[in-house]
Amino acid sequence: MELNNRKAFHEYFFEATFIAGIVLQGTEIKSLRAGKASFNDSYCIFHKGELFVKSLHISEYAFGTYTNHEPLQERKLLLTKRELRKLEAKSREKGYNIIPLRIFLSETGFAKVEIGLGKGKKSYDKRETIKERDTGRDIKRKYGI
Numbered sequence: 001m002e003l004n005n006r007k008a009f010h011e012y013f014f015e016a017t018f019i020a021g022i023v024l025q026g027t028e029i030k031s032l033r034a035g036k037a038s039f040n041d042s043y044c045i046f047h048k049g050e051l052f053v054k055s056l057h058i059s060e061y062a063f064g065t066y067t068n069h070e071p072l073q074e075r076k077l078l079l080t081k082r083e084l085r086k087l088e089a090k091s092r093e094k095g096y097n098i099i100p101l102r103i104f105l106s107e108t109g110f111a112k113v114e115i116g117l118g119k120g121k122k123s124y125d126k127r128e129t130i131k132e133r134d135t136g137r138d139i140k141r142k143y144g145i
Contacts, residue, residue: 001032002104005039010126012099012118018087021078022053022103022113026069027061032111034061037103044077044098044115046088051077053100053113077113087117095119 008014024032031037036059044053052074060068079087090096101114121129139145 001035002102003032003035003037003039004102005042005100007039008099008101008116008118010121010129012097012116012120013125014099014101014116014118015090016117017101018079018083018115018117020051020113020115022111023076023078024058024111025073026067027064028058028069029111030061030064031058031069032103033105039100042100044100046084046091049084049088051079051084051087051098053077053115056100077115090117 038057038059040055040057042053042056044051046052054074055072056075057071058069059071087098091098097118097120099116099118101116103111103113106112
């Protein structure tokens with residue numbers, strides 16, 4: 001099971017990526033295993049030295065009862081202190097954001113989130129990215145690579 005945030009690569013240049021654990025409650029892991037999550041406009045913020053992901057939508061579990069979770073609640077991300085300090089210092093600079101890139105299950109069965117430290121693209125950068133992708137696709141199609 002792996003969910004990717006394809007829109008993020010269109011909107012941002014990423015300087016660094018980190019793998020973080022995520023604190024889940026109740027039936028959230030069952031929904032993730034079923035692939036019921038969405039990255040629509042999700043981002044990460046710092047609150048009292050801890051990193052949280054906001055607007056990450058994990059759908060309610062279909063067979064959950066009154067113990068079901070809130071789909072859009074904040075979820076804490078687990079990183080080392082050194083990584084947290086580095087991210088917090090960089091995110092305070094103008095133009096830098098921390099964006100979740102993908103959610104996956106580790107080999108041990110824990111849910112992990114790959115986050116990226118990104119700087120927003122301008123519209124001409126986005127057009128350049130689209131042009132590179134299209135020419136690469138045409139080359140592969142022509143030469144069968």
